[in-house]
Amino acid sequence: MTVSKTSSQDQAKQVTPVGFDEESGALQLGELSELLGYSLKRAQLKVFEDFLRCMAPLQLTPAQFSVLLLLDKNPGRNQTEIANTLGILRPNFVSLLDALESRDLLTRMRSPSDRRSHVLMLTDKGRATLIRAKKLVATRHEARLIEVLGPAEHKALLGMMAKIAREF
Amino acid sequence: MTVSKTSSQDQAKQVTPVGFDEESGALQLGELSELLGYSLKRAQLKVFEDFLRCMAPLQLTPAQFSVLLLLDKNPGRNQTEIANTLGILRPNFVSLLDALESRDLLTRMRSPSDRRSHVLMLTDKGRATLIRAKKLVATRHEARLIEVLGPAEHKALLGMMAKIAREF
């Protein structure tokens, strides 16, 4: 997930796997293309890659963006609550917050009611950055996805992913 | 992706993220649920998790399974060709093959025509294991997915994933 190396990989031997190219290697994929996990992971990597590319001006990773999104909708929560909601383990959440806080996008404040916990809040800069980030996601990232899939399939895909993540 | 720890995580604090549970934390997800990359990664982790659970009797990871599948359809290829097709870098492919070869599921043979390269072939045990693995995937893993999504959506999902992996 190296953000800055996107352009230096261009002439690497075989950065993009050839698995979905039919003609190049003349290799038979066989049942591999019916293996959902396989294509699911491939697709996920591509989507994250595109996200980073689209978000390059703001230097936000998907995880960082999701933290900002969640804090905007849920101000005043502590680290444990936000981390759990995002499926991030608390020890790993610390450095993620360090990075965002050092960029003045959010603040950690000791809670007056429970002085163990840190109340998390977006700063003004954090809110402004989030607005810009949302625009980048909508106009570049989602737009490209919709362009490839079509609006109907794009919406259906969102529903299916949520269903798997929820019920599977 | 720890295979053997599936059962020891049962009483961990918050292994399963609460992001898709609506009632538990009372946290507003907001636009997070519309972020494809977010749900895509969640879904991918769930699918891999289920794959490992279903494949536990044979102790095969998704990557190992895909190697066996590909070798079955393309015998006599060398390491570079298989690795490239799967999007695995050749240095990382070495230990993957070591594991499968030490289990006598495949063989590395010096090619007579080009003695730099190794010709890869499934062993009899490898073919037999692959047959059993395919059955496990079909009857457990895919069956569960189809149960959750329905056959039509499951098929549509495969198509969309392949499309993203190919065109995105």
Add this chain to the structure above:
DNA sequence: TGATAATCGTTATGAGATATATCAAATAGA
């Protein structure tokens, strides 16, 4: 032919994400 470059499998190594154990401070519960 002989010198140079490229390829194959491999090793070593580093970065990044992810997991566990443990700690001090603070709080909750008996």
Add this chain to the structure above:
DNA sequence: TCTATTTGATATATCTCATAACGATTATCA
């Protein structure tokens, strides 16, 4: 009160993914 739990943090281990470089072999071509 005394004990147990929770919170954020640190240290650390593991796993995945990526690059550089090596010996052996083959290809290129002057």
